[in-house]
Amino acid sequence: MARYELVKRSVALITLTNPPVNALSSPVRHAIANSMERALSDPKVRAVVICGENGRFCGGADIREFAGPLRGPPLIPVLEAIEAGDKPVVAAIEGMALGGGFELALFCHYRIAQSKARLGLPEVTLGILPAAGGTQRLPRLIGIPAALEMITTGRHISAQEALKLGIVDQVTDQNACETALEFALKAVGKPLSPRRVSTLTTPCPPDLDALLEAATMQVKKKTPGVMAPLACIQAVRAAATMPYSKGMKRESELMATLFNSGQARALQYCFFAQRTAGKWTLPSGAQWNNSKPREIRSAAVIGLGTMGRGIVVSLARVGISVIAVESEKKLLENGRQMVIGMLERDAKRRGVSASLNLLKFTLSLQDLKDVDLVIEAVFEDMALKKRVFQELSKVCRPGTLLCTNTSGLDVDALAGVTDRPHLVAGMHFFSPAHVMKLLEVVCGPRSSSETIATAMSLGKKMGKVSVAVGNCPGFVGNRMLKPYLDQATFLLEEGATPEQIDKALEDFGFAMGVFRMSDLAGLDVGWRVRKESGLTGPDVDPKNPPRKRQGRRYCPIPDMVCEQGRFGQKTGRGWYKYDKPGDTNAKPDPLIQNLLETYRSRYGIQPRNISDQEIIERCLFVLANEGFRILEDGMAARPEDIDVIYLFGYAFPRHRGGPMFYASMVGLERVLERLEHYHQAHPDVPHLEPSALLKKLVACGSPPVQQWREHIKTMRSHL
Numbered sequence: 001m002a003r004y005e006l007v008k009r010s011v012a013l014i015t016l017t018n019p020p021v022n023a024l025s026s027p028v029r030h031a032i033a034n035s036m037e038r039a040l041s042d043p044k045v046r047a048v049v050i051c052g053e054n055g056r057f058c059g060g061a062d063i064r065e066f067a068g069p070l071r072g073p074p075l076i077p078v079l080e081a082i083e084a085g086d087k088p089v090v091a092a093i094e095g096m097a098l099g100g101g102f103e104l105a106l107f108c109h110y111r112i113a114q115s116k117a118r119l120g121l122p123e124v125t126l127g128i129l130p131a132a133g134g135t136q137r138l139p140r141l142i143g144i145p146a147a148l149e150m151i152t153t154g155r156h157i158s159a160q161e162a163l164k165l166g167i168v169d170q171v172t173d174q175n176a177c178e179t180a181l182e183f184a185l186k187a188v189g190k191p192l193s194p195r196r197v198s199t200l201t202t203p204c205p206p207d208l209d210a211l212l213e214a215a216t217m218q219v220k221k222k223t224p225g226v227m228a229p230l231a232c233i234q235a236v237r238a239a240a241t242m243p244y245s246k247g248m249k250r251e252s253e254l255m256a257t258l259f260n261s262g263q264a265r266a267l268q269y270c271f272f273a274q275r276t277a278g279k280w281t282l283p284s285g286a287q288w289n290n291s292k293p294r295e296i297r298s299a300a301v302i303g304l305g306t307m308g309r310g311i312v313v314s315l316a317r318v319g320i321s322v323i324a325v326e327s328e329k330k331l332l333e334n335g336r337q338m339v340i341g342m343l344e345r346d347a348k349r350r351g352v353s354a355s356l357n358l359l360k361f362t363l364s365l366q367d368l369k370d371v372d373l374v375i376e377a378v379f380e381d382m383a384l385k386k387r388v389f390q391e392l393s394k395v396c397r398p399g400t401l402l403c404t405n406t407s408g409l410d411v412d413a414l415a416g417v418t419d420r421p422h423l424v425a426g427m428h429f430f431s432p433a434h435v436m437k438l439l440e441v442v443c444g445p446r447s448s449s450e451t452i453a454t455a456m457s458l459g460k461k462m463g464k465v466s467v468a469v470g471n472c473p474g475f476v477g478n479r480m481l482k483p484y485l486d487q488a489t490f491l492l493e494e495g496a497t498p499e500q501i502d503k504a505l506e507d508f509g510f511a512m513g514v515f516r517m518s519d520l521a522g523l524d525v526g527w528r529v530r531k532e533s534g535l536t537g538p539d540v541d542p543k544n545p546p547r548k549r550q551g552r553r554y555c556p557i558p559d560m561v562c563e564q565g566r567f568g569q570k571t572g573r574g575w576y577k578y579d580k581p582g583d584t585n586a587k588p589d590p591l592i593q594n595l596l597e598t599y600r601s602r603y604g605i606q607p608r609n610i611s612d613q614e615i616i617e618r619c620l621f622v623l624a625n626e627g628f629r630i631l632e633d634g635m636a637a638r639p640e641d642i643d644v645i646y647l648f649g650y651a652f653p654r655h656r657g658g659p660m661f662y663a664s665m666v667g668l669e670r671v672l673e674r675l676e677h678y679h680q681a682h683p684d685v686p687h688l689e690p691s692a693l694l695k696k697l698v699a700c701g702s703p704p705v706q707q708w709r710e711h712i713k714t715m716r717s718h719l
């Protein structure tokens with residue numbers, strides 16, 4: 001787990017060997033301790049260099065170890081032996097020095113970084129804090145403001161920034177290990193005391209209290225209800241106000257409050273879930289590690305609406321040439337100007353030049369004959385999409401992949417009108433497509449493994465978190481959204497207000513409650529879909545009793561809001577009122593209150609007090625319940641995929657882990673019992689009826705979320 005060599009006759013070279021990221025697992029900690037002891041006791045050794053194998057210094061603690069009882073030597077005494085020794089120790093940082101890996105480097109007397117290396121303390125993103133001295137040592141080295149920013153955000157910094165801040169002593173374009181060996185020899189004989197970070201005094205700014213108060217306000221605003229950043233601030237305060245040893249004790253006490261918390265478990269689950277989600281499978285046995293993606297050099301995007309424009313930008317900024325197609329000259333010109341503006345702003349922000357030369361705009365599908373891949377992003381209308389796919393089938397060369405950005409229509413029906421159904425898949429981006437990280441890759445029954453591998457790999461290239469899903473109405477994300485939105489409107493009927501429901505969801509951790517979010521997204525889109533599917537408008541069967549469709553409960557309040565021209569922020573009125581169209585500051589609207597009161601009295605509904613607990617349970621348990629059904633139907637391969645979709649596509653609070661993880665944290669038995677209770681109270685809401693999988697898992701003793709897959713195996717899978 002660490003290699004020990006004597007090089008240049010007098011330098012001990014300790015190489016961490018724990019692929020893939022040389023994490024500080026128990027055997028690695030053991031090996032560092034033994035190697036240091038050997039180096040310090042060998043009279044031939046005059047200096048020590050620590051590096052990592054395969055160009056990666058160290059990715060920090062082995063996060064998998066956090067789930068069980070801590071075994072092996074604790075890290076801090078191992079690191080203290082490095083600092084206290086009488087021989088200079090140099091960290092040779094290639095690739096990354098993160099978390100405990102960065103702390104290891106901070107215990108060394110010198111740090112040399114390769115110019116491409118990244119450094120940081122990302123513990124806060126895992127719900128903990130840098131507890132191997134990071135909160136006490138970094139402030140001593142670079143001062144409170146810079147340390148506070150790095151520790152509370154978990155941001156990775158470049159080697160150049162690390163040099164500027166005084167974290168590393170030298171940056172090299174050469175091999176960091178070679179440079180560190182030379183450096184170590186020159187350090188022999190120089191006094192080590194000033195190089196021991198623990199002996200430094202933290203430079204204390206005169207306005208410390210104000211600084212920490214401002215940081216506290218900032219994290220409370222940015223991540224309300226999240227504990228770790230607040231604990232980080234308290235630990236940094238200790239670095240400024242306490243001697244080193246007392247500060248270390250405080251750091252360890254604060255870590256104890258976080259380490260076993262539900263938030264830490266959720267955030268660490270999110271880390272692994274995100275990596276698991278990339279590992280797609282198909283019923284044929286094809287999967288992520290046995291299917292080769294095609295290289296995509298050129299693409300076309302059809303439709304330059306909001307989605308199409310975002311997709312063009314996402315492709316062009318990673319170097320793919322794009323032909324953008326519109327149906328009318330005016331729409332094309334408008335789209336062109338907006339895409340260019342977006343790319344220019346994006347390039348300015350990233351300090352690069354805009355890749356405008358990769359773009360071509362056209363009115364003719366004939367121009368697409370040679371592209372590698374097409375993404376159709378026209379209006380959400382099946383007949384129109386079918387016409388486009390038929391045309392593409394004629395125009396594009398036989399090997400071109402044809403993808404659709406539909407948010408829920410049948411991908412296989414589109415495949416069926418082409419001459420190449422195996423080369424058709426869904427690539428469902430989320431709005432705005434150049435900002436949102438999620439991509440649902442929809443695997444139709446006839447999509448080939450090469451098609452799915454290519455769509456997943458293209459998503460990764462664009463910086464998206466891609467998740468493979470099955471082909472069912474709404475796929476995974478939007479299919480689950482419907483029962484969630486339904487519950488919110490049923491709660492309005494029963495006596496709640498939009499403000500109350502939003503507040504309960506925001507207190508839970510959502511950045512925006514369901515009604516504020518709907519106002520932002522625009523209410524007219526859903527209204528149009530409901531009209532088209534005959535749920536509202538002139539096509540409604542007059543035999544339907546009020547507030548019922550196809551025997552199920554239906555809430556017409558969202559339709560009534562739209563009938564008044566209230567489409568959300570863009571019209572200045574929606575579930576809330578705004579000072580003017582486009583404003584974002586939502587204010588409660590007495591007209592909505594009136595509408596609700598009139599509605600309730602028309603239907604003889606006696607409003608009741610609804611608790612926040614009921615709001616959370618009904619909205620979120622029904623969301624998870626649909627997730628269980630999706631797993632049963634084989635439309636998502638595992639709960640982690642569903643959670644990743646909700647984290648990245650629907651802003652589910654990360655410290656809650658996602659709807660499926662949240663259900664497991666609440667306890668599946670409790671979720672089942674509450675769903676049964678609510679279904680009994682509302683038998684005309686089938687989504688409240690507990691799913692078979694939920695019942696099965698409870699009957700099996702509610703296994704942890706990572707084991708659910710074993711219980712789904714026997715059921716059918718589309719993935």
Ligand SMILES: CCCCCC/C=C/CC(=O)SCCNC(=O)CCNC(=O)[C@H](O)C(C)(C)COP(=O)(O)OP(=O)(O)OC[C@H]1O[C@@H](n2cnc3c(N)ncnc32)[C@H](O)[C@@H]1OP(=O)(O)O
Pocket residue numbers: 020021023024059060061062063064065066070074075096098099100101122123126129130131132272275276
């Ligand atoms: C309990 C002992 C006492 C310790 C006391 C000190 C406490 C210190 C706290 C910490 O150090 S917490 C950990 C801090 N480090 C991080 O948060 C880094 C996490 N990793 C990453 O950000 C990235 O993985 C990376 C290092 C930047 C590499 O990115 P890349 O895109 O190249 O690869 P990935 O696909 O992300 O990862 C590859 C593979 O490695 C697994 N992995 C990565 N980091 C860790 C880790 N720290 N522990 C365990 N496993 C890790 C990752 O899950 C992937 O695994 P897979 O099976 O191939 O999916």
